[in-house]
Amino acid sequence: MDKTLVFIRMSEPLIYRFKELKMNVEETIATWETEEALIREKLGDADVIPLSDLTTRSGMDIFNAMFAGELPHPPIGLTLDYTPIHMEKGIAVFQGRPKRHHYNPLGTVHGGWFCTLLDSAVGCAVHTLLPAGKTYTTLEIKVNMVRALTVATPLVRAEGKVIHAGRRTATAEGKIVGPDGKLYAHATTTCIIFDV
Numbered sequence: 184m185d186k187t188l189v190f191i192r193m194s195e196p197l198i199y200r201f202k203e204l205k206m207n208v209e210e211t212i213a214t215w216e217t218e219e220a221l222i223r224e225k226l227g228d229a230d231v232i233p234l235s236d237l238t239t240r241s242g243m244d245i246f247n248a249m250f251a252g253e254l255p256h257p258p259i260g261l262t263l264d265y266t267p268i269h270m271e272k273g274i275a276v277f278q279g280r281p282k283r284h285h286y287n288p289l290g291t292v293h294g295g296w297f298c299t300l301l302d303s304a305v306g307c308a309v310h311t312l313l314p315a316g317k318t319y320t321t322l323e324i325k326v327n328m329v330r331a332l333t334v335a336t337p338l339v340r341a342e343g344k345v346i347h348a349g350r351r352t353a354t355a356e357g358k359i360v361g362p363d364g365k366l367y368a369h370a371t372t373t374c375i376i377f378d379v
Contacts, residue, residue, distance in 0.1 A: 207363075208362050208363045211362035211363075212337060212338055212362045215278060215338050215340070215362060216338070218268060218278075219266055219268065219278055222250065222266060222267070222268060223266060225250060225251060225252050226249070226250070226252060226256050226266075226267075227249075227252040227253065227254065227255050227256065228255050228256075229255055229256055229257065229258040229260065229261050230255035230258060231255065231257075231258075232245060232249075232254055232255060233254075234379065236248070236254060237315075237316075237318055237379045238315065238316050238379045239315050239316075240315050241313060241314050241315050242310040242311045242312060242313040242314075242317075243270065243271075243272060243311050244315070245310070246267070246270040246307070246310075246311060247270075249267065250267070250270070257303070259299065259303070260277075260303075263279070263285065263296060263299055263300070264279060264280040264281075264282055264285070265277050265278060265279035265280070265300055265303070265341075266278050266279075267303075267307070268340065270307060270311050271311065272311050272312060273308055273311060273312055273344060273345040273348070274308055274311065274342070274343065274344050274345075275303070275304050275305070275306075275307035275308040275310075275311060275342075275343045276304065276340055276341070276342050276343075277300060277303050277304050277307075277340070277341045278338060278339070278340050278341075279296075279300050279338070279339050279340075279341065279359075280337065280338055281296070281332050281333065281334055281336060281337075281339065282334060283334055286333075290333070291331040291332060291333055292331070292332040292333065294326070294328055296332075297326055297328050297332070297359060297367070297368045298324065298326045298370075300339075300341045300359060301324070301326055301341050301343070301357045301358075301359060301368060301369075301370040302321055302324055302370075302372070303341065303343075304341035304342060304343030304357045305324070305343035305344075305355040305356065305357040305370060305371075305372040305374075306319065306321055306343070306355075306372065306374060307343060308343035308344055308345050308355045308357070309345055309348065309353040309355055309372075309374045309376075311345075312345060312348045312353070313376065316378060316379055317376055317377070317378060317379065318376075318377060318378075318379050319353065319374040319375065319376045319377070320374065320375060320377075321372055321373075321374055322352070322372075322373045322374055322375045323372065323373045324370060324371070324372040324373075325370060325371050325372075326368055326369075326370040327368060327369050327370070328367070328368045329366055329367065329368060329369070330365060330366065330367045330368075332359075332367050336361050336362075336367075337362075338361075338362060339359050339360065339361050339362075339367060340359070340360055341357055341358070341359045342357060342358055342360070343355050343356070343357035344356055344357065346371075349376075350376065351375065351376055351377075352373055352374065352375055352376060353373070353374045353376060354371065354372065354373050354374075355371070355372050355374070356369070356370065356371050356372075357369065357370045357371075357372075358370070
């Protein structure tokens, strides 16, 4: 039997799966870009939220107003090229665009970019659960970067999810994934909750 023929026959399903995966990645990127464009149309200016809104609105009310363009979105997103995408009780999703100006001297995205994106996702996941008059800050965050990130990956998403929410502290976990489902980093955080 011709070994070349056997190799071709065995490789065909792998090539097909690769093409199928590539098509799904391209579709995912297109979907993510469309979602981001729709959200950006409604977002207002980038700025800090007025103190009066922090004392009278719950975390979810703040995010709903932010997505409606009634309240500003955080300016750090402009600096580091990421956007809030979705908020629900206990969950926050941000989308980031790795750019060359985020690189470290070694030619990959700086670890601080990973950390900031994840800190936003896990912190905002906690914020979604807070009642009016309560706020939070990061007490501790641990980030594991498991894969280098470059401009070859045009978009990533940071997904944060609350593990536990108490009166004084809350914990959450998060991950950064690419459109192909690859994991780039994961994190855990502890946030302290206090009165505004």
